[in-house]
Amino acid sequence: MSQHIFVDLNAALPPYAQIRTQISSLISLGELPTGSKLPTVRALATDLGVASGTVARAYKELEAAGLVTSRRRAGTVVNSVPATEEISNELIEAVDKVWRLAREQGIDELTVKALVQRRTRG
Amino acid sequence: MSQHIFVDLNAALPPYAQIRTQISSLISLGELPTGSKLPTVRALATDLGVASGTVARAYKELEAAGLVTSRRRAGTVVNSVPATEEISNELIEAVDKVWRLAREQGIDELTVKALVQRRTRG
DNA sequence: ACTAATGTAGCAACTACTTGATACAAACGG
DNA sequence: CCGTTTGTATCAAGTAGTTGCTACATTAGT
Known part of the structure; x- marks a missing residue:
């Protein structure tokens, strides 16, 4: 999944917000279906060249938005979303x-x- | 023109970038035609509830992008843009x-x- | 039961952004 | 020519974000 995520360190939008936005887009477009497991905080941080706290912040906000559920040891998983229409x-x-x-x-x-x-x- | 600009202080994107983006959109959509005068740095800052340095930064970047020209006493004016098609x-x-x-x-x-x-x- | 994997929290240090203010300089208008 | 208007620069102080790291706690897997 992380091949779809890109962070531009020169952008005005902070890295944590870029990650959050891109993951929520993947979810809403159906490219991260219900039940998908996101990469671990450490793995994605390494892939993107950012600190693990930065990815953790993005994941925390995605969870606050109800899009994913994080659990220690289990990782972070895409929630099912209520009656989302498939994109025609x-x-x-x-x-x-x-x-x-x-x-x-x-x-x-x-x-x-x-x-x-x-x-x-x- | 400033009635078309809005800054969300809670957004992840810094205020100077929101201003820059919105003004460049207005220009590219033709809603700020060539020769239009932008509000002064101080006036827009007051309208938006931000510091004048914040607006100045947005204007500086718009000028660096070639969209506007700023001159002391004369203000900031929208440049003519090469062969931009009108939106059909x-x-x-x-x-x-x-x-x-x-x-x-x-x-x-x-x-x-x-x-x-x-x-x-x- | 134990180990490992994972998320979460906190820290110091650093950079970036913003504020509110002041000051300067260019340049327009009278 | 002078006063005013405008953009630009700088400053200290404050907030926000990031890094790299360590540590902790939950919990899954063996």
């Missing part, structure tokens, strides 16, 4: 169309993301 | 369709953004 092919295709149109129209990635944020239903 | 209605509609499908299918906002990130063309 229709939605994936709609997202792909956004990127295709953006590419055709010379719209850069940050602008696309800004547009998605702006047009959020919120 | 087609692209906006495609983004809106993504949000509509997500709503219909009970997909939450963070998952949509994670999906957009995952399906990026990069």
Whole structure:
């Protein structure tokens, strides 16, 4: 799983928050299904080149958010989530169309993301 | 313009980075057109409840990125950007369709953004 | 029952960020 | 030319984050 996690030490977002965000994304996209075991705090810290306290903080916040459960010796496991819809092919295709149109129209990635944020239903 | 900027002091992303990101989004979305004058460092700082050094840092980084030009007494102005395509209605509609499908299918906002990130063309 | 594996906590030292303030300098407007 | 407006720099003090490490406690596996 850790091959999907990347920490940019030069980013403005602190490392613990990058880890937390990326793991919660993997969970919500179904790429870390219920019951998946996360790497140990020490293993992920070594992989990412950060301190174990940094990973521990990310895991602690994921647990506080109800996404995972940590237990000594047992490790950290993805919780089952209530009635999460699987992401439909229709939605994936709609997202792909956004990127295709953006590419055709010379719209850069940050602008696309800004547009998605702006047009959020919120 | 400052009514469009919001700083969350509890967020993991430092305030200067939130300001920089939001202003660069406004520019790339065309909501801050070429020649627009940004609020002064002091005015925006007061509006947002942050120190003027914090806003100054955001402005400095926007200038380093080539998005704006700052001059004493003259203020900070949005640069013209080379051949930026205007965002088409087609692209906006495609983004809106993504949000509509997500709503219909009970997909939450963070998952949509994670999906957009995952399906990026990069 | 014991050992090992795992998460959690705490520490000192360090870096980064922010504040609130002051001061300086560029430069615009009258 | 002068006063005002604006960005920039610096400072001390404070908070936050990170490191590298050690230690502890829970608990799983043998």
